[in-house]
Amino acid sequence: MQTILVPTDFSVTARNAALYAIQLAEDLGIPKVILYHAYQLPVSVDPMLPTMQLMDINEIKKIAEEGVDNFLKQVKASIATEVVLEAVNEFNVLDTGIEQVCENYNARFVVMGITGGGKVEEVLVGSNTTAIARKSKVPVIIIPAECKYTPLEEIVLACDFKKVAETTPVQAIKALLDETKAKLFILNVTEGGRGITPEVSQESLMIETLFQQYQPSYHFLEGDDFTEVINEFSSKHEIDLIITIPKKHGMFEKLFRRSHTKMLAFHSHVPLMVVHE
Known part of the structure; x- marks a missing residue:
């Protein structure tokens, strides 16, 4: 049970x-x-x-x-x-x-x-x-402190497109998608105006293979503030859950580092699921 x-x-x-x-x-x-x-x-x-x-x-x-x-x-x-x-x-x-x-x-x-x-x-x-x-x-x-439950209908996977096959907990994510029938968004955020690298393009093909049955929508965004970009995206698409995969110096680190920016966890009403590979 x-x-x-x-x-x-x-x-x-x-x-x-x-x-x-x-x-x-x-x-x-x-x-x-x-x-x-x-x-x-x-x-x-x-x-x-x-x-x-x-x-x-x-x-x-x-x-x-x-x-x-x-x-x-x-x-x-x-x-x-x-x-x-x-x-x-x-x-x-x-x-x-x-x-x-x-x-x-x-x-x-x-x-x-x-x-x-x-x-x-x-x-x-x-x-x-x-x-x-x-x-x-x-x-x-x-x-988040003020968050109230909403059914999981819109889920975003925040992905850095690095070693996708080795680090993505596919089964755990698929199980949640199968149960909720949620729409899946896959989001990559590039900071510092670097644009989409050849590595990201290659790894995006791998993640497309992993989740193709769910027909996710892909979003490649740029911004100086990682958490602000995710916040805006979540509000625009009425996201019910953000999924992130903790990696050293990866997105999870950016979400929780000390900084003067407004932290996503405090300023979003969207729950964050941390799931390991």
Whole structure:
């Protein structure tokens, strides 16, 4: 049985991600959503003091259990669904715990908000979210803070057209397209006025072969701001999901690097799915 895993810190952002995951599960016929919380012992961070445990483990566990119970009640009160909701609360490091729970519960997706609680600086993306997205073997869907679920009818694959055959997770993308019957857009963004290179032209033939049954539309755009180009494209075509494949120095790095530009994850209402090769 497949599931969707939603890590939670009990924030409004996490609850919004949980609601998105439930509706996605309904549309894809996934019967269960796991709400996951990992807790650790807080320690002193004062460099003038020796590292010391600040709270008893049993006290931390009790607080975490109360938080999970309240979060589960809030989610259930926010949506009527036949999807089974199950909470998992454990003492663990977040990324390690997520990996283990994904395996134990046969998670198909991890769905996360981009922030924890509180106000977030524009130029940063939540470190937990990006760390998990970079490492996870399971596709991670990152939900912007104000995003509300819409059925996946228009999907864009942001592709750098480099080593397409070796790096594109074809089966995972095809499975989603088969289930949703979504229209597929394949988008390449060139920065710095370099234009379309011979390599891009050659690799575009490979990706055309991989996805020809879906009759995607191809778009080659130029712009100085990568995230702004994707934002504008997503708005124009009413995109419901952006798919990106993390590569070293690739598009994923551009999406999440620190910069003075407006970050796509904060300024788009479109969820971003990070899926590895």
